[in-house]
Amino acid sequence: MQNFTPVSALIGGGLIGLGAAVLLLFNGRIAGISGIVGELLRPVRGDWVWRIAFVLGLLAGPVLHQLFAAQPLSITIHAQLPVLVIAGFLVGFGTNLGSGCTSGHGVCGMARLSPRSIVATGIFMTAGVVTVYVVRHVVS
Amino acid sequence: MRRTLVAFLAGSLFGVGLTVSRMIDPAKVLGFLDLAGDWDPSLALVMAGALAVMAIAYRIRAGRSAPFFADVFQIPTRRDIDARLAIGALIFGTGWGLVGFCPGPAISGIALGRYEVMVFVLAMLAGMAAQRYGPWRMSPARVARAAGGGA
Numbered sequence: 001m002q003n004f005t006p007v008s009a010l011i012g013g014g015l016i017g018l019g020a021a022v023l024l025l026f027n028g029r030i031a032g033i034s035g036i037v038g039e040l041l042r043p044v045r046g047d048w049v050w051r052i053a054f055v056l057g058l059l060a061g062p063v064l065h066q067l068f069a070a071q072p073l074s075i076t077i078h079a080q081l082p083v084l085v086i087a088g089f090l091v092g093f094g095t096n097l098g099s100g101c102t103s104g105h106g107v108c109g110m111a112r113l114s115p116r117s118i119v120a121t122g123i124f125m126t127a128g129v130v131t132v133y134v135v136r137h138v139v140s
Numbered sequence: 141m142r143r144t145l146v147a148f149l150a151g152s153l154f155g156v157g158l159t160v161s162r163m164i165d166p167a168k169v170l171g172f173l174d175l176a177g178d179w180d181p182s183l184a185l186v187m188a189g190a191l192a193v194m195a196i197a198y199r200i201r202a203g204r205s206a207p208f209f210a211d212v213f214q215i216p217t218r219r220d221i222d223a224r225l226a227i228g229a230l231i232f233g234t235g236w237g238l239v240g241f242c243p244g245p246a247i248s249g250i251a252l253g254r255y256e257v258m259v260f261v262l263a264m265l266a267g268m269a270a271q272r273y274g275p276w277r278m279s280p281a282r283v284a285r286a287a288g289g290g291a
Binding site: 001002003004005006008009010011012013014015016017018019020021022023024025026027028029030031033034037038041042049050051053054055056057058059060061062063064065073074075076077078079081083084085086087088089090091092093094095096097098099101102103105106107108109110111112114115116119120121123124125126127128129130131132133135136137 | 167189195242260
């Protein structure tokens with residue numbers, strides 16, 4: 001467990017929850033990213049500007065962080081191009097079919113103990129674990 | 141106007157949270173999903189932190205008839221477990237495990253300027269469009285409306 005970062009995980013998680021809480025208590029909306037983005041593909045009059053604003057906020061997040069962070073942010077992506085395309089498609093298709101992702105089901109739905117969200121989170125977590133196991137420990 | 145500003149603020153908090161917790165890094169997420177490897181439990185604490193704050197938010201919500209800046213709370217009401225939910229979650233989880241990106245970190249990650257993130261997001265949008273406009277369509281929102289609630 002040498003990569004475990006409990007403090008930044010808890011603080012970051014709290015900020016994610018705060019963002020979702022602000023959206024709920026002020027605008028009455030659920031911060032489910034797949035839904036917020038997916039609905040932009042079929043924009044409804046009077047219901048798209050806030051979605052764009054939220055997405056711009058998501059983009060501003062890393063930029064704001066960089067302004068105050070001690071060290072520059074670096075991420076690691078090992079996946080090859082075809083895998084990125086397939087995985088992206090599956091994530092987009094699956095989240096829209098299943099009405100939510102890690103944020104909508106995993107955070108917003110689970111926090112209100114929605115049975116649908118608890119089941120969905122259990123399934124996508126398990127599928128993720130199995131996929132990583134197959135990719136890292138069976139195939140390669 | 142103020143609702144737009146709130147949405148931007150909420151998105152920013154969310155994005156900063158993803159960055160601080162490093163969930164924006166697919167390698168960090170895969171470290172959590174890799175139970176058989178050098179396991180990194182961080183993602184569980186990210187969820188715990190977010191869930192704790194959201195649970196308080198729902199408490200506050202329970203004492204109010206309406207949000208501060210809107211007429212109604214639009215919270216899903218469905219409780220049934222159907223095949224779409226299960227199959228959708230299964231497909232999503234598989235894609236998530238392949239790269240380590242779910243929708244939030246992928247969108248935020250665009251700001252880092254890596255072409256791999258852009259490729260992933262474009263494919264993700266294509267997947268969403270295929271679900272919404274393909275022969276299996278009925279968007280979640282439409283299904284929710286038909287069921288009289290949300291999802």
